[in-house]
Amino acid sequence: MSKKPEEYVVDAWIALLRAKEHALDHVEKSFKENGLPPFFWYDVLWELDKAGEKGLRPYEIEQGMLLPQYGLSRLLARMDKAGYVERTPSPVDGRGQQVTITEQGRETRQNMWEVYSKGIQSTVGDTFNEEECRTIQNLLTRLHRQKV
Numbered sequence: 001m002s003k004k005p006e007e008y009v010v011d012a013w014i015a016l017l018r019a020k021e022h023a024l025d026h027v028e029k030s031f032k033e034n035g036l037p038p039f040f041w042y043d044v045l046w047e048l049d050k051a052g053e054k055g056l057r058p059y060e061i062e063q064g065m066l067l068p069q070y071g072l073s074r075l076l077a078r079m080d081k082a083g084y085v086e087r088t089p090s091p092v093d094g095r096g097q098q099v100t101i102t103e104q105g106r107e108t109r110q111n112m113w114e115v116y117s118k119g120i121q122s123t124v125g126d127t128f129n130e131e132e133c134r135t136i137q138n139l140l141t142r143l144h145r146q147k148v
Contacts, residue, residue, distance in 0.1 A: 027119040036112050037082075040065075040075060045084060045109035048101035055100035057090060084108055 005013075028039055047064045048056060056064075062072050076099060079085045084105030090096035101109070124133065 023119070023123045026123055027116055030115045030119050031112065034111075034115050036115060037084075037108065039116075041079060041084070042109060042112045042116060044072075044075065044079060045101055045105050045112070048085060048099060049106055049109055051100075053100065055088075055098045057096055057098060061099060079105070 024039060031038060031042075043065045044061055047061050050064075051060075058072055058076060061076075076085060076087060076097075080087050083102055086100050086102055087097045088100070090098045124136075128136065
């Protein structure tokens with residue numbers, strides 16, 4: 001039977017969730033102000049851009065995403081319609097799809113990065129020094145890798 005967390009543990013949890021919400025809200029607002037798609041679109045475009053010409057299967061996109069996307073197939077359909085991605089039958093499994101980024105998608109991702117990188121800098125880089133950033137990264141990586 002696991003014990004209840006100490007108050008300082010709950011405080012750390014609350015701070016972690018609030019920081020995540022604050023950072024994402026800031027970036028989402030910046031995307032909207034600049035006429036850019038939402039963060040989930042950036043996340044998908046980033047995964048596809050990293051994959052290169054071979055593209056990815058939808059489940060591979062979902063595995064690499066920074067945030068869970070429960071309606072990934074609908075999101076990919078919207079991104080395809082917007083011209084940012086292309087979906088083709090999988091060469092391995094004709095029932096599945098292979099998704100690749102288009103040139104328009106690559107340009108949009110780069111435009112989004114210009115805004116996103118400023119959001120990262122203003123929320124994290126302007127608040128913490130290098131040592132603090134590395135400490136945060138190490139602590140949160142350890143938390144992420146923890147088996148639950």
